[in-house]
Amino acid sequence: MTTLLATERIKLFTTRSPWWSAFLALGLTIGFAGLVALNHNGGPLRVEHSQFGIQFGLMVVTVMAALAITTEYRFATIRATFQAVPNRTSALLAKTTVVAVLAAVIGEVAAFGSWATVKVIDGGGPELAITTGADWRMVAGAGLVFGIAAVIAVAVGTLVRQSAGAISILLIWPLLVENLVQLIPGAGDDIHNWMPFTVAGRFLNGPGPDAPLSAWGSLFYFAAVAAVLLLAAITAVNKRDA
Amino acid sequence: MIEATGLTKHYGRTVAVDNLSFTVGEGRVTGFLGPNGAGKSTTMRMILGLDSPTSGDVRIDGQHYRDLHQPLRTVGALLDAKWVHPNRSARAHLRWLAAATKLPRSRIDQVLDLVGLGAVANKNAGGFSLGMSQRLGIAAALLGDPRVLLFDEPVNGLDPEGILWIRKFMHQLADEGRTVFVSSHLLSEMAQTAQDLVVIGRGKLIYQGTVDEFIANATESTVLVRSPTLEKLGEHLLAAGAGISDDGDALRVSGMDSAAIGELAATRQIVLHELSPQVGSLEQAFIHLTGDTVEYRTEEPALGTTEEGPTA
Amino acid sequence: MSLLEAERIKLFTTRSPWWCGLLAIALPVGLTALIATQAGGPGSAEFDASATQLLTGLGRSVVMVMAALSITSEYRFGTIRATFQAVPNRTSALLAKTAVTAVPAALIGAVVGFGSWAVFRLIHPDPALALDSAADWRAVAGQPLVFAITAVLSLGVGILIRQTAGAVAVLLVYSLLVEGLVGLIPKIGDDIQHWMPFFAADRFIGVQADAPGLQELPLGPWGYLAYFAAIAVAVLAAGILSAGRRDA
Numbered sequence: 001m002t003t004l005l006a007t008e009r010i011k012l013f014t015t016r017s018p019w020w021s022a023f024l025a026l027g028l029t030i031g032f033a034g035l036v037a038l039n040h041n042g043g044p045l046r047v048e049h050s051q052f053g054i055q056f057g058l059m060v061v062t063v064m065a066a067l068a069i070t071t072e073y074r075f076a077t078i079r080a081t082f083q084a085v086p087n088r089t090s091a092l093l094a095k096t097t098v099v100a101v102l103a104a105v106i107g108e109v110a111a112f113g114s115w116a117t118v119k120v121i122d123g124g125g126p127e128l129a130i131t132t133g134a135d136w137r138m139v140a141g142a143g144l145v146f147g148i149a150a151v152i153a154v155a156v157g158t159l160v161r162q163s164a165g166a167i168s169i170l171l172i173w174p175l176l177v178e179n180l181v182q183l184i185p186g187a188g189d190d191i192h193n194w195m196p197f198t199v200a201g202r203f204l205n206g207p208g209p210d211a212p213l214s215a216w217g218s219l220f221y222f223a224a225v226a227a228v229l230l231l232a233a234i235t236a237v238n239k240r241d242a
Numbered sequence: 243m244i245e246a247t248g249l250t251k252h253y254g255r256t257v258a259v260d261n262l263s264f265t266v267g268e269g270r271v272t273g274f275l276g277p278n279g280a281g282k283s284t285t286m287r288m289i290l291g292l293d294s295p296t297s298g299d300v301r302i303d304g305q306h307y308r309d310l311h312q313p314l315r316t317v318g319a320l321l322d323a324k325w326v327h328p329n330r331s332a333r334a335h336l337r338w339l340a341a342a343t344k345l346p347r348s349r350i351d352q353v354l355d356l357v358g359l360g361a362v363a364n365k366n367a368g369g370f371s372l373g374m375s376q377r378l379g380i381a382a383a384l385l386g387d388p389r390v391l392l393f394d395e396p397v398n399g400l401d402p403e404g405i406l407w408i409r410k411f412m413h414q415l416a417d418e419g420r421t422v423f424v425s426s427h428l429l430s431e432m433a434q435t436a437q438d439l440v441v442i443g444r445g446k447l448i449y450q451g452t453v454d455e456f457i458a459n460a461t462e463s464t465v466l467v468r469s470p471t472l473e474k475l476g477e478h479l480l481a482a483g484a485g486i487s488d489d490g491d492a493l494r495v496s497g498m499d500s501a502a503i504g505e506l507a508a509t510r511q512i513v514l515h516e517l518s519p520q521v522g523s524l525e526q527a528f529i530h531l532t533g534d535t536v537e538y539r540t541e542e543p544a545l546g547t548t549e550e551g552p553t554a
Numbered sequence: 555m556s557l558l559e560a561e562r563i564k565l566f567t568t569r570s571p572w573w574c575g576l577l578a579i580a581l582p583v584g585l586t587a588l589i590a591t592q593a594g595g596p597g598s599a600e601f602d603a604s605a606t607q608l609l610t611g612l613g614r615s616v617v618m619v620m621a622a623l624s625i626t627s628e629y630r631f632g633t634i635r636a637t638f639q640a641v642p643n644r645t646s647a648l649l650a651k652t653a654v655t656a657v658p659a660a661l662i663g664a665v666v667g668f669g670s671w672a673v674f675r676l677i678h679p680d681p682a683l684a685l686d687s688a689a690d691w692r693a694v695a696g697q698p699l700v701f702a703i704t705a706v707l708s709l710g711v712g713i714l715i716r717q718t719a720g721a722v723a724v725l726l727v728y729s730l731l732v733e734g735l736v737g738l739i740p741k742i743g744d745d746i747q748h749w750m751p752f753f754a755a756d757r758f759i760g761v762q763a764d765a766p767g768l769q770e771l772p773l774g775p776w777g778y779l780a781y782f783a784a785i786a787v788a789v790l791a792a793g794i795l796s797a798g799r800r801d802a
Contacts, residue, residue, distance in 0.1 A: 039739055168616075
């Protein structure tokens with residue numbers, strides 16, 4: 001398994017896309033935090049103010065993770081991969097692990113970087129200190145959410161095998177569909193309550209009084225969705241011709 | 243006719259084409275020869291107005307490509323057979339090209355039949371083999387019945403039958419009075435296809451002229467002689483200023499043609515068993531000329547390091 | 555005309571535009587039908603024609619992807635070189651493509667706009683849904699304009715970026731995330747948001763026009779449409795300019 005992980009790590013880092021993804025994810029998230037801090041007035045800045053832009057990073061990382069697998073299909077290197085590692089389940093798991101770890105690292109740096117940026121600009125009162133469990137979840141939890149989102153992205157990318165399709169689904173779903181379902185009168189809110197990215201947001205920002213799951217329950221649910229998708233992807237990869 | 247004058251293309255700090263001037267005439271197949279990475283494709287893209295030259299200029303019948311009206315009626319080109327949408331049928335690919343050039347639909351079937359793709363015309367181009375893709379590319383090039391044709395490495399990846407077909411086809415096109423400009427990195431292929439040559443290495447012009455002349459210039463021609471009194475003949479040849487070398491039971495003579503050797507033997511009353519001019523190998527000529535300009539040089543394979551080693 | 559014909563053939567001889575078109579219509583109209591079946595229960599709010607248009611954004615996003623793909627796939631498969639070989643005047647070639655992308659987008663927009671409205675009314679007949687004001691007409695009949703301009707903008711971005719993944723990601727993240735998040739910036743956020751192109755498009759359609767904070771805006775609905783169109787034209791012009799200068 002270590003060889004496989006090393007292989008996937010080399011594959012990922014010898015192309016430019018993870019580098020500019022990381023750069024973009026951090027730049028956008030931290031830059032946005034800076035903008036918020038610079039223009040803030042009235043009332044002390046709280047930890048949550050520093051995390052407004054975290055979704056930028058999340059979306060960029062999702063795109064990066066999907067591309068990690070769809071580009072293999074596009075350039076047909078997937079065949080070389082399966083030639084070198086005929087056990088496709090291991091190959092895909094290795095790739096998922098490497099991409100998820102990178103995503104998690106980007107998430108942590110983005111979250112703490114945003115927080116630090118706001119603290120530097122604002123000076124930082126006690127409201128900006130990371131003290132409670134909820135504060136820690138909001139900032140340090142970003143890495144977990146990024147990592148799991150990357151697993152979802154790799155799974156969707158594997159199922160769709162096509163950059164444009166995978167990226168469209170992965171962006172339109174969390175940014176548009178999950179919100180639009182709320183418009184359905186009656187059942188809309190119930191459906192919304194179980195939408196994966198909405199639930200992931202509740203892990204970071206706190207579940208609120210009406211949420212069906214606790215904070216950690218929310219994260220578990222998000223991870224379970226990712227696991228199901230990954231399982232579907234692994235099944236598909238083993239059934240299909242490469 | 244294609245005329246390039248001082249054509250130069252830089253990509254950043256890399257010089258792909260360096261002050262290249264040449265002309266490609268009508269009614270002949272002109273080979274565009276050079277090692278991989280010599281700048282052949284870049285030059286062809288500049289001829290077609292796809293890439294802009296850093297300096298210099300290239301014209302087709304006196305006009306820049308971008309100024310041609312309905313250019314497919316003047317110039318047809320096959321640069322890369324894979325430049326088709328994989329989910330579009332061969333016929334549809336030709337249909338939009340024909341529409342852009344206001345060509346009648348009947349012309350599409352004509353060129354499809356000409357290249358032998360009539361039966362698979364409605365299949366998606368993505369499923370084509372390389373040979374079929376090449377044929378589709380040639381059909382696209384011929385669509386506007388152009389006077390000038392450009393082909394970039396057209397025989398790459400083709401089977402022998404396909405190579406033969408393309409070769410004949412180009413001669414036919416040239417015989418109809420068209421300008422045919424074909425690139426290749428294989429001199430042996432060009433020797434059988436082209437009459438004229440433009441040879442480049444590292445973006446610079448090395449040679450322009452006929453194929454025969456290129457081979458004659460680039461190779462040292464020798465004459466093989468056999469005689470029962472070989473030693474005596476050798477002495478006379480040396481005395482007459484020729485160079486000789488032993489070649490088994492024969493002599494390889496350089497610096498003197500077969501007529502002079504025959505006359506010399508007759509005046510000295512020496513019997514000859516063989517007197518045959520030797521033409522130098524094409525590949526030798528090519529390597530001799532472009533040897534310094536190959537971009538990606540390989541070392542001699544180190545066969546001697548294996549246990550068996552070369553024995554012969 | 556021959557250029558338009560060539561681009562039309564190109565667009566309709568691959569499957570992806572058909573799929574995108576189908577999806578762009580089926581998603582919003584289908585989900586609108588779903589909403590309509592649940593509408594009008596006890597305690598549900600009053601609504602007008604613009605309430606039938608809340609899901610059109612889904613169709614618009616798909617049209618964005620379709621328009622971007624129409625040019626980035628040419629770069630990906632190298633057919634852009636065949637295009638520029640056949641039509642060396644790149645401005646004409648790209649303008650023809652723009653027209654051929656914008657017209658189907660407008661048609662899709664018309665089907666989405668009127669389709670959503672009709673299907674809603676069919677399932678939930680309510681006199682309040684009648685098109686009896688200028689705002690009602692804008693909300694429904696304005697969709698083709700917004701879809702077409704969106705397609706032009708997306709095509710411009712596609713020409714500039716030349717790469718499917720990049721263009722699609724930029725377009726979707728920008729329209730679905732950036733414009734919304736900008737509003738969260740304290741003090742200046744609202745002022746910036748009021749000049750964002752898709753915000754402008756929504757103001758023309760009149761999405762949630764009665765929301766607080768959307769009362770004092772710098773432009774009226776038609777002003778916002780003109781502004782949206784101007785941005786699209788500017789992006790397209792930038793794309794055409796750069797395509798003319800670049801090596802194909």
